Amino acid sequence: MKFKSKPAFVPYLLWIALFVIAPIGLILYYSMLDLNGEFTLVNYKNFFTSAYLTMTLTSFWYALIITFFTLIISYPTAYLLTKTKHKHLWLMLIIIPSWINLLLKTYAFIGIFGLYGPVNAIMKLLGFDSTQILFTDFSFVFVAVYIFIPFMIIPIFNALDKMNPSLIYASRDLGASPLTTFRRVIFPLTIEGVKSGIQVTFIPALSLFMITRLIAGNKVITLGTAIEQQFLVAQNWGMGSTIAVFLILIMFAIMLFTRTKKKGGRA
Amino acid sequence: MRSQLTTKAKVFLAIVFVILYAPIFYLIFYSFNSGGSMGSFEGFTLEHYQAVFDDNRLLVILINTVIVALLSALIATIIGTLGAIGIVSLKDSKIRNTVLSLNNILIVSPDVVIGASFLILFTMIGVKLGFTSVLISHIAFSIPIVVLMVLPKILEMNTNLIDAALDLGANRRDVLTRVMIPYIKPGILAGFFMAVTYSLDDFAVTFFVTGNGFSTLSVEIYSMARAGISLTVNAISGLVFIVTVGIVVMYYFITMRSKKTEGSTQ
Numbered sequence: 001m002k003f004k005s006k007p008a009f010v011p012y013l014l015w016i017a018l019f020v021i022a023p024i025g026l027i028l029y030y031s032m033l034d035l036n037g038e039f040t041l042v043n044y045k046n047f048f049t050s051a052y053l054t055m056t057l058t059s060f061w062y063a064l065i066i067t068f069f070t071l072i073i074s075y076p077t078a079y080l081l082t083k084t085k086h087k088h089l090w091l092m093l094i095i096i097p098s099w100i101n102l103l104l105k106t107y108a109f110i111g112i113f114g115l116y117g118p119v120n121a122i123m124k125l126l127g128f129d130s131t132q133i134l135f136t137d138f139s140f141v142f143v144a145v146y147i148f149i150p151f152m153i154i155p156i157f158n159a160l161d162k163m164n165p166s167l168i169y170a171s172r173d174l175g176a177s178p179l180t181t182f183r184r185v186i187f188p189l190t191i192e193g194v195k196s197g198i199q200v201t202f203i204p205a206l207s208l209f210m211i212t213r214l215i216a217g218n219k220v221i222t223l224g225t226a227i228e229q230q231f232l233v234a235q236n237w238g239m240g241s242t243i244a245v246f247l248i249l250i251m252f253a254i255m256l257f258t259r260t261k262k263k264g265g266r267a
Numbered sequence: 268m269r270s271q272l273t274t275k276a277k278v279f280l281a282i283v284f285v286i287l288y289a290p291i292f293y294l295i296f297y298s299f300n301s302g303g304s305m306g307s308f309e310g311f312t313l314e315h316y317q318a319v320f321d322d323n324r325l326l327v328i329l330i331n332t333v334i335v336a337l338l339s340a341l342i343a344t345i346i347g348t349l350g351a352i353g354i355v356s357l358k359d360s361k362i363r364n365t366v367l368s369l370n371n372i373l374i375v376s377p378d379v380v381i382g383a384s385f386l387i388l389f390t391m392i393g394v395k396l397g398f399t400s401v402l403i404s405h406i407a408f409s410i411p412i413v414v415l416m417v418l419p420k421i422l423e424m425n426t427n428l429i430d431a432a433l434d435l436g437a438n439r440r441d442v443l444t445r446v447m448i449p450y451i452k453p454g455i456l457a458g459f460f461m462a463v464t465y466s467l468d469d470f471a472v473t474f475f476v477t478g479n480g481f482s483t484l485s486v487e488i489y490s491m492a493r494a495g496i497s498l499t500v501n502a503i504s505g506l507v508f509i510v511t512v513g514i515v516v517m518y519y520f521i522t523m524r525s526k527k528t529e530g531s532t533q
Contacts, residue, residue: 008443012350012410019407020369023384030387077283080276092519097287099511103470103488104504108290111297111496116306118293149287199375207377210470214492224379224471231383231475241387244380255375 024248030241043242052226056246059222062137063205066144070201071194073145074152078193079186081153082160091157098150106214109143110134113215135217143215144205152197159193160186195258203251223247291508298501305496315502322499325487331398332467332484339405340462346406347413347462348455352447354414355421370411381408382475389476396478404476405466412465413458420454421447453522460518 034040046052077094084090097105111117113133120130133139167189171181187194207224218225223243230240272280293305298316302309319325354370357363373381385407389400424447432446448455470485477486484503491500 006353008349009353009356011346012353012414015346015350015407015410016366016369018388019385019410020372023381023388024372026387026391027380027384073283076279080272080280083272083276084280092515093284094287096512096515097291099464099468099515100291100504101468101485101488101507103485103492104294104500104507105290107488107492107500107504108294110492111305112290112293114306114496116304146286146290149283203375203377207379207471209379210474210489214489224377227379227383228474231386237383237387240383244383247377247380251375251377251380 027241027244027248030237031245033238033241035236035238043239046239047242047246052243055221055226056223058220059206059224062141062144062220062222063202065141066148066205067198067201069141069145070148070152071197074149074197075156075194077149078153078156078160081157087161091154094150094153102147103210105147106143106211109139109146109215113139134215135219137216137220140212140216140220143211144208147211148201148205151200155196155200156190156193159190163189199254199258202254206250207247223250291504294501294504295508298498298505300498300501303498305498305501315498316505318499319502319506325499325503328482328484328487331481335398335402335405335483336463336466339402339409339466340459343406343409343462344413344455344459347410347458348417348448348451350410351414351417351421352443354418370414373408373411374415378469378471379475382472385472386475396476397481400476400478401473401481401483404472405469408469408472409462409465412461413455416458416461417451417454420451424450456521457518460514460521463514 031043032039032041034042081087081090081094113119115130115132115134117133119133124130163186167185168181171185176184206222207227208222209224209228212218212220212222212225223246227240227243227247230236230243234240297305297308299311299313300308301312301314350370354363354366357366381404385400385404386396389396389403394400394403428446428450429442432442437445468485469483470489473483474486474489477483484507488500488503491497
């Protein structure tokens, strides 16, 4: 393209320098400072103590569970959506709840799972005693899955939508059972959508802090909760940055793992 | 090819839809409750909506939220669109890919990390926490999404159009305002809408970079929710739902219209 407009490009480049590169550099720099601003590696040493390692593993475990449940609900939903008439309208209806402020949706569950909420009312009707559902692992995972479902459905829907249906007919004509067709044809062809879905679920799930505070009642501590705690409560920016460094490293690992192959003629 | 959905499939989809919408309608339902809780419905009232409009502090927060969303989206759209044009004009594909990867870092970064790093940045360069820091942060995290919405539109544009305009004596500004921008307008609008939604929905980043005395809706709901159930929050959610559906419908019609005009020109 002959067209060039260098001065107009400058604000964008400045943005990259100031808000993409500089923040990562600053996080790295602060991770090596102690509470007095002295240069030290003590934060890294602390990170490898059992308390922080346990927290990292728990955070990982929760993110895995959340991603797993989000996937097993979202995949069939996306698949069935592609089979409906007016599929784009239905997709739109799935997306609308994701546009409602996250905080409001989380707040709703304080009422729903509360001691006098509808879930407990149903439990009572069924003859169970009312229990505190709020502030449990279950409520935390449920709300997180609820929030991530639309974000997982969109990439899977797009992948399924792009797939050539004659491949499925071919597979059936050749005598494959529906299960084999799914396992050998449909799923491999939509794996890229699943990967992007996992990416948009797993990374945020590691860093949720508002849901843990409101729904899990500080019982669940994720990497995100720990960073927020160190920065805004303990005022220990150094330790907070160190945890952030590990979160960034995990993020890059997930991105490599779920990297979509755009080039190449496999598909 | 259209296979009919089985009853089982319909039931499954229905359950997913019910679960997705139930919490939202639950909130709105109790916003009309004259009792003080979300447990038992005592009678119909509009007092909680009245409370929202009577609370000056809350109104200021609502206005702040909207101003930050519109202003940050506008600035992010301008910088992002020019950025996307700049990226396309980069000749070296290695540099171009590097810039694109840098562009995507903020999209996949966890909110908490973005918030914490911006907090360090603002403290270091001496930006006072409050309106300015929140606005700048929202611009910063909206730019990459605008770029991603505009980029495909520029890439599908026929470069001969630009060459023709240049051959016919148009200067660079004319090419930009008369040829490129009208062509990529759907992408720009989509980017703007996404930026508005990102801004309205953001909690974590704002929570880090907002000081005392400045608050957005998300941050305010967080502190209200931590204090316990308050039906004023339910009334806010009713209002937010109406506005959101309004934005979605508007967005839907705009994309439909641009699809139609695209179809008629082909």
